[in-house]
Amino acid sequence: MSKNSLQNNLWNHRKDYSVDEIDFEHIPQNPYELFDIWYKKAEEQMKGSSETNAMSVSTADKDGNVSSRIVLLKEYSNEGFVFFTNYLSRKAKNISHNNKVALLFFWEIMQQQIRIEGVIEKISIEKSKEYFDSRPAESRASALASPQSEVIQSVKKLKEDRDKILKSNRLDYPDFWGGYIVKPTAIEFWQGRPSRLHNRLKYVKDNGEWRVEILAP
Ligand SMILES: Cc1cc2nc3c(=O)[nH]c(=O)nc-3n(C[C@H](O)[C@H](O)[C@H](O)COP(=O)(O)O)c2cc1C
Helix, strand or coil: CCCCCCCCCCCCCCCCCCCCCCCCCCCCCHHHHHHHHHHHHHHHHCCCCCCCEEEEEEEEEEECEEEEEEEECCCCEEEEEEEEEECCCCCHHHHHHCCCEEEEEEEHHHHHHHHHHHEEECHHHHHHHHHHHHCHHHHHHHHHCCCCCCCCCCCHHHHHHHHHHHHHHCCCCHHHHHHEEEEEEEEEEEEHHHHHHEEEEEEEEEECCCCCECCCC
């Protein structure tokens, strides 16, 4: 193999799944209830070792180019799923053209995946400010100093800018930063099962009501 050609064959890298199964006879009426049950169990199992609230957010730009990144889920309720970010970032620019997004959780220890599709909107400035003000000073200074997704001169310069802001103690809430809420139109729960006969339960919002589907793995 030449130096420039790299190949790693993972064909024999496989695992069988058996830690849990979906009880299709007793399905909660609404997906938030099931999300809450799965989330709390995952959090319990993953305590200290991982970030249960890390999720992938996929967005598409106006030409349909899709990009994904991890963010931290900061709140969930019957209304939807909230995360915080820079409103001038690449993801925010995508969202301003296309408000349809997808979220994804993978909890390896639980052998579970949750896929969420929906529409996204900004949360209120008041709530964004409240959360911003609750963050440690260093995090606030970093958010203020970082032009997220822009090309920067150097990490050194960014750190200097951050330190300058921190020293000045001017850590006021900036209007270019805040929360988004994803309001789901579909949520799919996936539970790994032996021999690839996995369980898939999908809730789809239909005229304001949640309809349930069982999908083939
Ligand atoms: C574990 C983890 C947590 C992260 N949490 C956030 C977050 O809550 N908000 C955020 O804006 N970026 C977060 N990031 C950084 C994003 O993945 C991404 O680099 C950043 O938001 C810029 O994305 P964009 O250029 O596509 O807009 C996190 C990254 C990781 C790996």
